[in-house]
Amino acid sequence: MDNSLNVLLIDSDENSRSIIKAYLTEAEGVGIAAEFSDYDEGFNLAGNSGKCIVVVDVSENFDKCVNCIKHLKSQNKEAFVIALSNRASADVIIKVLRSGAKDLVAKPVIKTEFLDIINDLIKDINSTETKDTCKIISTFSNKGGIGKTSIAVNLAVELAQMSKEKVALIDLNLQLGDVATFLDMTPPFAMDYIADNINNLDEEELLKAMTRYKNTSLYVIADPLNIDKSKDITAEQIKNILTALKKTFTYIVIDIGTNIDSKTITALDFSDLILLIAIVNLPAIRSTQRCMELFDKLGYNADKIKLVLNRYMENEDIKTSDIEEVVKQKVYWKIPNNYLIMMSAINKGVPVNEINPDSNVAVNYKEFASKISDYLITQKLNKNYIREVRI
Ligand SMILES: Nc1ncnc2c1ncn2[C@@H]1O[C@H](COP(=O)(O)OP(=O)(O)O)[C@@H](O)[C@H]1O
Ligand SMILES: [Mg+2]
Structure with missing residues (x-):
């Protein structure tokens, strides 16, 4: 448990947070460190959290969220962001990934899909091999x-x-x-x-x-x-x-x-x-x-x-x-x-x-x-x- 990666969950909707938390209990190698309904608070802490995964719902205040992710990535290179969104058009996906997020998951979040993404991300983060991002x-x-x-x-x-x-x-x-x-x-x-x-x-x-x-x-x-x-x-x-x-x-x-x-x-x-x-x-x-x-x-x-x-x-x-x-x-x-x-x-x-x-x-x-x-x-x-x- 000590080697687990901290997950910070930022989402104003309590229900949606509970779903993600429940999914995360089934993933190995991660643990919920904190959850936030307030975005500024969440991103502030993520900026100072060292290696962590940030799961954030960007459905509302999309532009602000994209800017927060960009800012977070410039502050903390080891914060790995997974965005959730109820809109997942090509335009939304591209903007989110360009901001530095690792992934975007369409809402409603499907458990198996989310866990696949989390597991791939953990593998990616823990691997010292060349990351295939170039x-x-x-x-x-x-x-x-x-x-x-x-x-x-x-x-x-x-x-x-x-x-x-x-x-x-x-x-x-x-x-x-x-x-x-x-x-x-x-x-x-x-x-x-x-x-x-x-x-x-x-x-x-x-x-x-x-x-x-x-x-x-x-x-x-x-x-x-x-x-x-x-x-x-x-x-x-x-x-x-x-x-x-x-x-x-x-x-x-x-x-x-x-x-x-x-x-x-x-x-x-x-x-x-x-x-x-x-x-x-x-x-x-x-x-x-x-x-x-x-x-x-x-x-x-x-x-x-x-x-x-x-x-x-x-x-x-x-x-x-x-x-x-x-x-x-x-x-x-x-x-x-x-x-x-x-x-x-x-x-x-x-x-x-x-x-x-x-x-x-x-x-x-x-x-x-x-x-x-x-x-x-x-x-x-x-x-x-x-x-x-x-x-
Ligand atoms: N879009 C363009 N319009 C007009 N001339 C161009 C254009 N692109 C390249 N050139 C000209 O073509 C010539 C060859 O370009 P270069 O890039 O050196 O080609 P290559 O690397 O294939 O040999 C240069 O004189 C360059 O100014
Ligand atoms: Mg040439």
């Missing part, structure tokens, strides 16, 4: 000059800004990558150093070896300064780096090179989402078709691949539906053509939102980052829980 997103095409680096860089910046969580951006164009130039960085350490030392770096040292972008939560691993060092980097090292980064980062964005080699395939295998980048012209579409054949051979699930049209202009000669038919994949996102802003960003070494946050490309990247993050959250939901809720 998501890897890569930009890929077997053609150069198509926008892979622009997209990887701007998405990574937006994901960091939006989530405030740690985001890693990795340049896998190991010979002459562009990420460091796109962000005007001169990294003291690059991929070669990290690859050589990955087994000896602890979390703090790994962060120090990466290059932080300005004052943000974005950390970069650039390509080696010396081209000769690139060929010594192995697929095994890439695997070790990604495994290590997954422990620390919420998102990892990889700008994958055009070479189809074992390093590329390792990165593709590790990716939760591959953004397959194309532009609207015949050679590019043919290449995209070939990439799809490659993914098919690699046995990837169709969900993992998202077709993105870059430099898109309305009234193109080739229709989107034609591309979809040839590539056999729906277009997931379109990024508008804006050469001036993109070039200006590259030449100044900043993301497009620093050139003009109101420009069509900057607004588009923000929406794109938000769509990807929502997608990854709902994908997690589909896999793990809220079996009843349709999203």
Whole structure:
């Protein structure tokens, strides 16, 4: 009993508290520490309670509850929140999970479902293994000059800004990558150093070896300064780096090179989402078709691949539906053509939102980052829980 995790129950409805308390008596490894009808009181105590589980009903005063969860997570990283709600639309779920809650359970709470969630959470909290919360997103095409680096860089910046969580951006164009130039960085350490030392770096040292972008939560691993060092980097090292980064980062964005080699395939295998980048012209579409054949051979699930049209202009000669038919994949996102802003960003070494946050490309990247993050959250939901809720 002494090792039990404390549960704090915050719910203004006494009846509903009694139900949860009764359910919790059947869960092993947890004990009710306190219950509150007053939300401020409950969240205040949770903020100072160290490792604990907070079960909170967010049905009423939803926005306030979401802000309280956010605040709690910034105060006490070891408070794990399960929200209960009588509304469980996709919008509600996403807002709650974005606030930092672990889960949302639809009311009326079904005992078996609640206990499954509590048991999974306890396992998760007690496990010292890598938590599967990190998501890897890569930009890929077997053609150069198509926008892979622009997209990887701007998405990574937006994901960091939006989530405030740690985001890693990795340049896998190991010979002459562009990420460091796109962000005007001169990294003291690059991929070669990290690859050589990955087994000896602890979390703090790994962060120090990466290059932080300005004052943000974005950390970069650039390509080696010396081209000769690139060929010594192995697929095994890439695997070790990604495994290590997954422990620390919420998102990892990889700008994958055009070479189809074992390093590329390792990165593709590790990716939760591959953004397959194309532009609207015949050679590019043919290449995209070939990439799809490659993914098919690699046995990837169709969900993992998202077709993105870059430099898109309305009234193109080739229709989107034609591309979809040839590539056999729906277009997931379109990024508008804006050469001036993109070039200006590259030449100044900043993301497009620093050139003009109101420009069509900057607004588009923000929406794109938000769509990807929502997608990854709902994908997690589909896999793990809220079996009843349709999203
Ligand atoms: N949305 C866009 N509109 C116009 N030009 C773009 C856009 N995205 C990228 N570009 C331009 O395309 C060129 C290639 O981009 P880059 O990101 O380096 O591609 P890749 O990494 O695939 O080689 C760059 O000159 C960049 O400015
Ligand atoms: Mg590139």
